[in-house]
Amino acid sequence: MELKHKYKPREEWGIEGYLCSDCQIEKTKEFAARPSEPDTCALCKQDLGDIAVKPRWQWNMEAGTLLCQPCFNKKEADYNKKLNFCALCGTKMGIIRYNPKPAWKVEGQLCRKCWDGRNSTKQQQ
Ligand SMILES: [Zn+2]
Ligand SMILES: [Zn+2]
Known part of the structure; x- marks a missing residue:
């Protein structure tokens, strides 16, 4: 027409x-x-500009979340730290690490010593 x-x-x-x-x-x-793509970083809320990085799926962030490069690096470092170091004493763990019981409300994993420590404290109560 x-x-x-x-x-x-x-x-x-x-x-x-x-x-x-x-x-x-x-x-x-x-x-x-x-849904428009977010144009700010999900963590620091700064404008992303041209560099927007998708978070890793292991981080359990909301779908569609985008991060700036510094926040991505920081998040990755945090994640690796959680993966390799005891959540309580900060000791670098080897291949063997222990998952805390849900009741302990501990995020991350524990070394043997801390796990045993937690476990026996709770049993005494
Ligand atoms: Zn950021
Ligand atoms: Zn420990």
Whole structure:
């Protein structure tokens, strides 16, 4: 149909030329309904700019979360620390490590000494 009023589509729609008002409204709705990619870091809330990094799935972060590079590095360091060091005494653990019981509310893993310590304390109570 002939365009009485021409509407310039938005750049992000990727449309060349012009739209009639009906199509303009349709497209606006369509794009508004789409979840937009976050443009700020989920941790420090700073603008991501061009460098946005997806967190690792092991970190259990919300789907669609994006991080800036410094936060990603920090998070990874934290995660590796949790993975390799005892959550209580900070000793570097070998291959053998122990998962704390849920009741202890300890995040991470424990060395044998701390696990035994926790376990016997709880039993005495
Ligand atoms: Zn950040
Ligand atoms: Zn320990």
